[in-house]
Amino acid sequence: MNVLVIGANGQIGQHVISKLKISEKHNPIAMVRKKDQQLKFEKEGVQTVLVDLEGSIDHIVEAAKETDAIVFTAGSGGHTGADKTMMIDLDGAIKSMKAAKRAGVKRFIIVSAIGIHKWHENNHPGWMDRTPYYSAAKYYADLWLENSGLDYTIIRPGGLVNEQGTGKIQLGNDLEMASIPREDVATTIVAALEHDNTIGKAFDLTTGQTQIEEGIKSL
Amino acid sequence: MNVLVIGANGQIGQHVISKLKISEKHNPIAMVRKKDQQLKFEKEGVQTVLVDLEGSIDHIVEAAKETDAIVFTAGSGGHTGADKTMMIDLDGAIKSMKAAKRAGVKRFIIVSAIGIHKWHENNHPGWMDRTPYYSAAKYYADLWLENSGLDYTIIRPGGLVNEQGTGKIQLGNDLEMASIPREDVATTIVAALEHDNTIGKAFDLTTGQTQIEEGIKSL
Numbered sequence: 001m002n003v004l005v006i007g008a009n010g011q012i013g014q015h016v017i018s019k020l021k022i023s024e025k026h027n028p029i030a031m032v033r034k035k036d037q038q039l040k041f042e043k044e045g046v047q048t049v050l051v052d053l054e055g056s057i058d059h060i061v062e063a064a065k066e067t068d069a070i071v072f073t074a075g076s077g078g079h080t081g082a083d084k085t086m087m088i089d090l091d092g093a094i095k096s097m098k099a100a101k102r103a104g105v106k107r108f109i110i111v112s113a114i115g116i117h118k119w120h121e122n123n124h125p126g127w128m129d130r131t132p133y134y135s136a137a138k139y140y141a142d143l144w145l146e147n148s149g150l151d152y153t154i155i156r157p158g159g160l161v162n163e164q165g166t167g168k169i170q171l172g173n174d175l176e177m178a179s180i181p182r183e184d185v186a187t188t189i190v191a192a193l194e195h196d197n198t199i200g201k202a203f204d205l206t207t208g209q210t211q212i213e214e215g216i217k218s219l
Numbered sequence: 220m221n222v223l224v225i226g227a228n229g230q231i232g233q234h235v236i237s238k239l240k241i242s243e244k245h246n247p248i249a250m251v252r253k254k255d256q257q258l259k260f261e262k263e264g265v266q267t268v269l270v271d272l273e274g275s276i277d278h279i280v281e282a283a284k285e286t287d288a289i290v291f292t293a294g295s296g297g298h299t300g301a302d303k304t305m306m307i308d309l310d311g312a313i314k315s316m317k318a319a320k321r322a323g324v325k326r327f328i329i330v331s332a333i334g335i336h337k338w339h340e341n342n343h344p345g346w347m348d349r350t351p352y353y354s355a356a357k358y359y360a361d362l363w364l365e366n367s368g369l370d371y372t373i374i375r376p377g378g379l380v381n382e383q384g385t386g387k388i389q390l391g392n393d394l395e396m397a398s399i400p401r402e403d404v405a406t407t408i409v410a411a412l413e414h415d416n417t418i419g420k421a422f423d424l425t426t427g428q429t430q431i432e433e434g435i436k437s438l
Contacts, residue, residue, distance in 0.1 A: 056341050082301035086352040120314065122275050133305040140359060
């Protein structure tokens with residue numbers, strides 16, 4: 001399965017590429033924005049495409065052709081200004097979904113954030129009010145995906161940390177805020193790609209007690 | 220007809236309030252964010268509600284109850300940062316649409332901008348690339364409205380100027396960029412409220428050769 005990873009140079013993206021590379025079932029294609037990022041991946045033997053998410057949808061469609069699935073993990077993580085959040089987390093994500101449809105790629109996995117689906121509820125998590133643009137951008141991107149007709153999975157991890165993965169997770173619709181290593185998010189993404197019962201599902205994800213594969217299968 | 224004007228203190232909003240006030244058919248309710256704006260309208264004998272679009276949807280629902288139509292003309296016009304654009308033009312607009320549905324208000328008129336529907340097309344107007352956040356925010360808000368099930372009208376004026384209204388407009392799906400006085404946009408909004416053939420329509424709007432009422436009726 002050829003998997004286009006949008007945001008391949010991001011912190012989660014790099015883990016996803018590594019895990020797809022060592023898997024026997026997948027061939028990752030790293031979609032990146034900068035020439036130096038492209039060269040880095042090519043040196044590692046990873047296929048690449050150079051596309052700016054702020055450019056024409058046509059370029060994303062071109063990149064998506066010949067692929068079987070898209071993983072969208074580009075974005076600011078709430079740590080850049082509202083401008084980048086608007087153009088990447090919201091507009092870039094939705095342009096990628098439109099491109100998937102035009103390219104005939106059904107499978108689409110997006111990395112969201114814990115609790116995002118509750119953005120318009122009064123009891124949404126407190127962190128959202130500290131990054132309201134990010135919350136709004138992710139909220140609308142996730143909603144678009146749910147209504148896109150694509151075979152989606154929406155993964156909403158808790159606080160991302162760089163510790164080595166534990167391989168153990170907790171999944172749910174309404175988890176308490178807790179952290180999770182980026183590596184475990186990447187492993188969860190790859191597991192979701194391999195288990196079609198995750199199609200049409202959205203879930204919060206934190207570190208927990210369940211083996212990733214087992215958790216994903218039980219969704 | 221009680222008309223809730225969201226963004227009543229804005230430059231178009233003030234014209235809308237004035238025109239609704241002198242009309243015999245309508246009672247405007249000015250939705251504003253600040254206490255001093257509220258006092259200003261109350262001194263003029265205009266009914267008001269104090270609601271922050273960045274707050275809970277519940278407050279907008281409360282404001283929308285007992286009204287028959289909503290005019291949404293809040294927003295940055297592309298002249299503020301991406302943060303305000305995200306929170307008002309996008310999130311504030313969509314929260315207002317959700318509130319309309321919850322309050323049982325069917326009629327919803329939004330002020331958009333010329334060409335916004337072409338944002339994802341390669342031939343979109345050049346000005347959009349100079350205010351990409353604004354373009355994206357308005358694009359998604361308009362799309363949401365079209366799919367909301369509300370009795371919508373989307374008015375996409377050209378370059379807004381403060382000259383006195385000419386009373387004459389041009390309407391179309393794909394007009395060349397041209398200017399239009401804010402007063403004429405306001406008159407067009409009021410005409411749209413009065414002519415139900417505008418329900419389910421979206422159009423560009425510039426200064427032209429046709430009387431506003433005549434143009435609106437011919438849609």
